[in-house]
Amino acid sequence: GPRVYDAASRAGRLGLDALNYGRRSAVEQELAESQEATALANLAFDDSGHFLLYAALTGVKVVNLETDRVARTLGRREGERFLAVALYQGVPKVDSQMMMARQKGKAAKMAEELAKGPEEDPCLFATAFKKRRFYIFSSREPTETVGGGEDGDDTGRDVFNEKPTAEEQVAVFAESKKALGQEAVLRTTLGDVHLKLYHQECPRTVENFSEHGRGGYYDGLIFHRVIKGFMIQTGDPLGDGTGGESIWGGEFEDEFHRSLRHDRPFTVSMANAGPNTNGSQFF
Structure with a gap:
């Protein structure tokens, strides 16, 4: 139960250096003062009922309820403080026409992928404190063809793509034009x-x-x-x-x-x- 996880924290197994821990602690304190944000936090079970997932200071923890141990921590390297989580463990439906379009008519490659059959691709969806987006954790890395891809598109991971708020636009406009x-x-x-x-x-x-x-x-x-x-x-x-x-x-x-x-x-x-x-x- 909680006693096991608290003991692990006291033993220094969080895997964070002092600077990173201090930054996360500051965000944690800010989160604790926001009842609206803390109300969004939740727990999620996997389909087997043996694993419990919840967001914490170090990331999204996956707890094995049979052994009372943290089996894995997702998002440890991310800077966000995750809040709400939802787990999808279904088998995705394959749309052959969509795959044909994505492969630009490469029928042989598409047939090879279809022959393998649909594979399970469990995905964890999470929101984060003071972020206007949601995050997806899966077993696949994001597609990245930065400038050198077949179509030359920059489809790398976009870390910051939200539109600025009205307040942010006003602040930029009011900023001095100092050289x-x-x-x-x-x-x-x-x-x-x-x-x-x-x-x-x-x-x-x-x-x-x-x-x-x-x-x-x-x-x-x-x-x-x-x-x-x-x-x-x-x-x-x-x-x-x-x-x-x-x-x-x-x-x-x-x-x-x-x-x-x-x-x-x-x-x-x-x-x-x-x-x-x-x-x-x-x-």
């Missing part, structure tokens, strides 16, 4: 890193980064967080991930734009401990 840099060079002991700055899409972020750079704020700092094959992080004068502030003397709000996506390498973003807590650190 900002378009490029920057980050000089390190292992070489130079050339950056492109999106000053129109993220003006406050670019202004903060540029002013810190020109003022020598980043001089001599170390990359205090290095995860091989994933990311590097710097910008903290204390060198441990707990310090740093913006050029305005505190924290500033998040800036998102639907044309900028963070699902591919070589993207630089502000590092923070929760929504609207940006200071000087970036990764």
Whole structure:
């Protein structure tokens, strides 16, 4: 029961570093203060009745009720705080005409796929806190033909494609037209890193980064967080991930734009401990 899961948490098996845990904890506290959002959370059983699924701080947990253990955690690497979940375990119906259209008339390839017969494709649908979309977890990776596909379409995973709200449009329109840099060079002991700055899409972020750079704020700092094959992080004068502030003397709000996506390498973003807590650190 709950006692087993609490013990696992105390034993430090959440698999989160201190910075990631702090960010998730900040979102968790914000969620706890929203009765409207917490009312959306639910539980879901699989068809066998042996597994229980529910959203938690680390992702969507799949609990084996026979052994009282967490069998799997879905969405651990995602940054969202999931709320409502629904599980589909049926066998999808195959529409041969649709498959023919998708394969552009390749009858041989379509016949080969039809001969295999329909396969079970269990999917978990989930909503997330303060997100206007739902998420799907399945056993298949999203189709991705970025620019180099047969039809040249960019069908990669679109992380941010919501239309801006009226308030967001007004905020962008009211933003000052202060001239900002378009490029920057980050000089390190292992070489130079050339950056492109999106000053129109993220003006406050670019202004903060540029002013810190020109003022020598980043001089001599170390990359205090290095995860091989994933990311590097710097910008903290204390060198441990707990310090740093913006050029305005505190924290500033998040800036998102639907044309900028963070699902591919070589993207630089502000590092923070929760929504609207940006200071000087970036990764």
